[in-house]
Amino acid sequence: MTYNSTIQPRSGQKHRPAKRLIRSACVAMISAAAFVVPVVNAADLTLEGKKIGVAVVGTQHFWDREAFNGALDMVKELGGEPVPVDGGRDNQVHADNHDILLSNKVDAVISILGDGAVEPKFEALKNAGIPVFTVDHLSPHGVNNTTSDNYYMGTTIGRYMADAMGGKGKVAVFNAFEGALRICGIRTGLWKYVLQDYPDIEIIQPELAEEFANAPEDARKKTLDLLNQYPPGELDAIHVGCWDQPAIGIVQALEEAGRTDVLVTALDGGPDTLEIMAEENSPFVANVAQQPRLIGQTAAMNAARHFAGESLLPQTFVDVKPVNGPDGAKAVYEELGYGTL
Amino acid sequence: MAVAPAAIFLLLLVYLGVTAPNLLELSTLSLILQQSIPTAIVCMGLASVVMAGGDDVVSGGIDLSIPATAVLAAAIIADQLVNHGSGLAVALMLGMGAALLMGVLNAVLVVTIGMTPLLATLASSVAAVGITKVVTSSRRINVDHPLIVFLRDAQFHGISVAVLLTAMLALIFYVALHRTRWGMHLQAVGGSRDAAEVSGISPKRLMAHSFLIAAVAGALASVFLLARGSGSTPGSEENLLLEMVLATFLGAAFSPRRVVTLWGAVLGAVLVSLLSVGFKSIGVDVFWTGCIKGALILLVVASAAYSNKQRR
Structure with missing residues (x-):
């Protein structure tokens, strides 16, 4: 078990504080023992004072829109300021949007989907010291990729x-x-x-x-x-x-x-x-x-975990339903x- | 009316300058120039055609096929490099050759057969998109050829090499169109076909030349498209077409005599890119950006048509 299983949607879930606390604590101990990295309780995560770019390839389809909104909402919920950019279902526009986030000097970027055109943009962000958290796009320049199994x-x-x-x-x-x-x-x-x-x-x-x-x-x-x-x-x-x-x-x-x-x-x-x-x-x-909504939320939480000093696994997998x-x-x-x- | 587009545009720029403070920083300005490259090059092609065919929006010179030609050439180059193991020279020859054939096709349709440029180039554009899909099977092709990566990333004293090359290209186009005897003839044909003919210039030949030049612009743009996208992406002609038309006629609105000029078109491309970057920086929804660009196209084209009517 890893800390990934502590990731839960923050809204719309039933609250069972005591149980959740005990479980989080257990998971934290197990993860700490296994990876020797600090693991932050989900309730303590924050993006306070951070400008987080959220780039999505398009918002016409349910999946894209939900992942995008999930990320935006979670950034806000964690106290961060989201900077949204939408590629209008054009992979080139989506890639170019990362340049705009770079010139806006955001603190981190959550990037949803995208093809090979985004790779050099991720690299430029990384070189500028801006961590990139991808969704459904495994990249050597990203910190972590959140995706379905x-x-x-x-x-x-x-x-x-x-x-x-x-x-x-x-x-x-x-x-x-x-x-x-x-x-x-x-x-x-x-x-x-x-x-x-x-x-x-x-x-x-x-x-x-x-x-x-x-x-x-x-x-x-x-x-x-x-x-x-x-x-x-x-x-x-x-x-x-x-x-x-x-x-x-x-x-x-x-x-x-x-x-x-x-x-x-x-x-x-x-x-x-x-x-x-x-x-x-x-x-x-x-x-x-x-x-998709949970995937977007998870990517935002991963950004907060990164800022809290936690070291993330390359990928976070979110459950699917056959x-x-x-x-x-x-x-x-x-x-x-x-x-x- | 004729100054309306320029005035509205300046107002938009002032608004963006105030609301998006980082827009006027050096890094953002260089980003704006870089993102304007493919548009600027296809605009040079369109400017040549409009200058030779006259700026009447309906019956004058226009070439809507340049973006599709550029994307076709990019697809062929990418396909050759990646899927057929061709060398760069062969890939460029085939891609750019196909682009030139599109130019010949347009010249034949318009000059020999006498079709309206608007319809002829719309048709050839659809054909180019179709061939692109056949070549790529509608799939993206990643390209990491050193030359393409060089064009994407290389800098010379802090300035993007691609931007410098585009500036040189604009200079070459400028000299050819505005400073040579041939360029003067081309403009004379656009100004008045009859007057040009009387003075011994062949309008048909020069109009055919202009379509070939447009195809050359498309061929050159293809390499920069590949660099920008790190590969060939089907469908990228749509946005390019919108920006090309907007930029070229917007440039005319800024020129002293309200006609399409080479520098006007290049300036237009930069302004359109500035607009895109500016809107995104202040968080305007991408669909609204599309609406605003569409409305601006209507405005600049309507204003061009109106001032044409006034001139007669």
Whole structure:
């Protein structure tokens, strides 16, 4: 056990002070013994007097917005002054925004997502003595990366999809980011790793590539083309390798073409896609839901831990919730506090 | 009306200068220059086309395909370097060659076939975006070639080498367009096609030249795009197009005779970059920034159209 398990959302949780205190103390002792580093009680963390840049690649999608707001809210709650910048779903703009944070002389940067274009910006921040805390972007120039358990996500969605297909058939995959983003490399790579044990499942070549902006509409068009190319009986499933915004367009296309026998699987599980999964006879059968808000909050708390002198592990993993079938979607929807379906 | 864009812009600048105090620091100013580079270079191309084709917003010279051409060239160079193991020379030749072909295509569509530049270059822009997607499969390509890293990071006496190169490029464009006989002819064609023809200049040839120059600007911008993004990113042409049009016509609003000039376009690019950095520094939402830029484009283009009407 490490101190990571003490990370809890500060708002919306039930307070059991005594129990929490004892647990925190235990965890602190264990961590201190294990790592010989000071571990600060979550209640004592502060960002008082600190200007914290929070950069996000875009705020159009639930995931990005939640992680962004989670980080902003936690910075405020810890007494810091957040400096938000939004890339408008453009990776280049997102990368350039880090220059602006540098020239604004912030005390730390929380950077959410981003592709290779941000690396030199992280390096410049590090060289200027500004620590960088990344979300879903493992970087040699960052102090710590907060992310979901991508390994578990990749293997779980592989197993669920293989089961839903009955262990055989043809699957098309939207896979634009396996080579560009490490988190996607892990998720899609492990999905493929699982499929090695299902010799009767064939991944259709060439793989498809979805667009980063306007993903649902782009995926809808590409799915309609795919359906023309593979008539009924020749296509059994469509998987999205790293996220699930394209799945919205895929399901739309399947419904338009009357091909809802084709199964859909994807990753992220925000309320928008869980709602689609919960519909009766939805082709969207499996997902793994993340907790983006908690991820953003955790990144902000990690910044506070860093300033308190704690030495952080390279990565902090936040739990994910596997979603299997419509009932699973309803349960996770409720569990994550999105309401009732 | 003609001074409205300049006045509003100056007011915006004063407002940003007051509310974002670090905007006028040396490090921020150098950041503004660096972020303006690709826009400034494509603006040089657009300025050439507008100068040769006349500044009537609808029927005059315009080339909307320069940003897409630049992104296409960047994609080809990145793809060659990373996925095909080509040397730098081969990659540059192929990427820039493709950009020049786009210029030839535009020249043929407009000069030979007689299409409106606005529509012709819109179409070629869509084509360039399509080819880019085919080349890259819509995927990002990371590039760490020493030359690209050099262009991104290198400094000369504390000034970014990329900024210095862009300044030199602007100087070369300036001399060519404003200080040579050929440049004078080009401007004469833009001023009045008939008068130019009477005095023995071939408007068609010079307009074709201007599209080729625009393509050269796109080709040159591609290398700086690769440096800025540490690789090729599909989709980066959209923002570049918006900034190019805004900067070029904004520059005209600042020029003494309210016409598109080379220095006006470069100044426009720097001002647009300053605006972007300034808005972000004071925490303006990215979508509002988009709205404001869109409104400014409308304002500068409308003002250009209005002063054109007055002149007649």
